[in-house]
Amino acid sequence: MKEGKSTILIIDDIASNIYALENLLATDNRTFLQATSGNQGLKIALNQPVDLIILDVQMPEMDGFEVANMLKSNKRTKDIPILFASAEFKEQKNILKGLEEGAIDYLFKPLDPEITKAKVTMLIQLELQRKKLVETNNALEKSYILINNCIDIICTIDATTFEFDEFNVAMSDILGYTPKEISKHTLLFYLSDEDKIRVSDFKKSDEKTLSFETKVMCKDQSYRCLQWNILIKGEKWFSNARDITERKKKEIEIIRLNENLRENVIQLENSNTELESFSYSVSHDLRAPLRAINNYSQMLEESAGTEMNEKSLRFLGNIKRNATKMDHLIDDLLEFSRLGKKGIDKQPIELKELVQICLDEIPHANPNLTIKISDLPIVQADYSLLKQVMVNLLSNAIKYSNKKENPTIEVGTFAHEGMHAFYVKDNGVGFDMQYMDKLFGVFQRLHSNKEFEGTGVGLAIVKRIIEKHGGKVWAEAKIDEGATFFVTMPL
Secondary structure, eight states: OOOOOEEEEEEOSOHHHHHHHHHHHOOTTEEEEEESSHHHHHHHHHHSOOSEEEEESOOSSSOHHHHHHHHHTSTTTTTSOEEEEESSOOSHHHHHHHHHTTEEEEEESSOOHHHHHHHHHHHHHHHHHHHHHHHHHHHHHHHHHHHHTOSSEEEEEETTTOBEEEEOHHHHHHHOOOHHHHHTSBGGGGBOHHHHHHHHGGGGOOOSEEEEEEEEEOTTSOEEEEEEEEEEETTEEEEEEEEOHHHHHHHHHHHHHHHHHHHHHHHHHHHHHHHHHHHHHIIIIIHHHHHHHHHHHHHHHHHHGGGSOHHHHHHHHHHHHHHHHHHHHHHHHHHHHHHTTOOOOEEEEEHHHHHHHHHHHSOOOOTTOEEEEOOOOEEEEEHHHHHHHHHHHHHHHHHHHTTSSSOEEEEEEOOBTTBEEEEEEEOSOOOOGGGGGGTTSTTOOSSOTTTSOOOSOHHHHHHHHHHHTTOEEEEEEETTTEEEEEEEEOO
């Protein structure tokens, strides 16, 4: 048998004896440590791994028996084999004393080379085997602890009879049976009728691994779902089974939620269909009488305008203005409803250029109006939709600041959570922040029609467009100090 690497500590007060032993016992796999006193030998043994100690009995200050006694009384050195070397203590009582102090064997001086080499080789092999056995036992103990602390079932099953050979604590924890009760029954005993047939058919399988799910009945008559993963070797199933009962419940709940979601989607689609029908009705059925009102008002004004007094003309003007307002409201409503279905065709847009185009199209008669436009980012967006956002925000800023002596509008950019972000700011009438939640709702207005004309749909359109792009819009304001509308869009 080939000897592994080993370390031999030689303790002898005569250096020539140490040298002679090293020369006699030297091999490629052996390392030697030297000590010329008992105290020095103890220090070495406590601080370095040693496989064999060859210890001289007759030494000054501390003899070999004392050194052996101290080595055997220490937890770190008690298992190191000791081989006594002596020229004087050959009597039986001294040999027995040495063995009592922990020696494994004796070497008598003058040393017989062959006997010395044989004893040392045998003791080193035994020590290396002992260490290997300890290492293996430690590994097995760790594996045992890991297996029995695992929440999964780990077991071996006879592939023919389905009897359990070995199983861990989790088996009892999950099934509720004692180990003795479990051993009385086969795997099939715990399975549902359907699973018994399916698992029995695996006997015919040539596969080396199996993976399947079963229901098992516990001692309290409840069922648990197990996910089995099995490695087949010979007539044994080396098995791991995970309790997936809670996961199965969640899967069933997800299926139920998905079914509810599908039903809600169908209802939403039906609602959208009804909304489209309503939009069509608004577009055609309501506009026809509005056109008639406008046309007849116009005809009345042209045919009898000169005969009407001031009061009648005022009434007629009110009719025309309200009909026009209703027509604009219908336009805004239809635009808002169409946004829900309209797709997004994203493209790079120079935001500063778009702002200038919008300002050129928006009428603003106040000669004192000041507009400041900072450098703005290039954004990825639908051109027509983003243009509508800018028109609505800029129109509002101009409208609500128009009564100021020196109206000022500012368009700029700011950093916000890694997104493109810009703002439109005015120094107009502002609003009370307690009504902020109403600002972006349909038909929600914070100012009367006498103060500022409008339909109450423009900011709702802005919010819907920005959200379709994956962004956000919000506002900050103070009464009589103006308002700022913030917009963020993904990069």
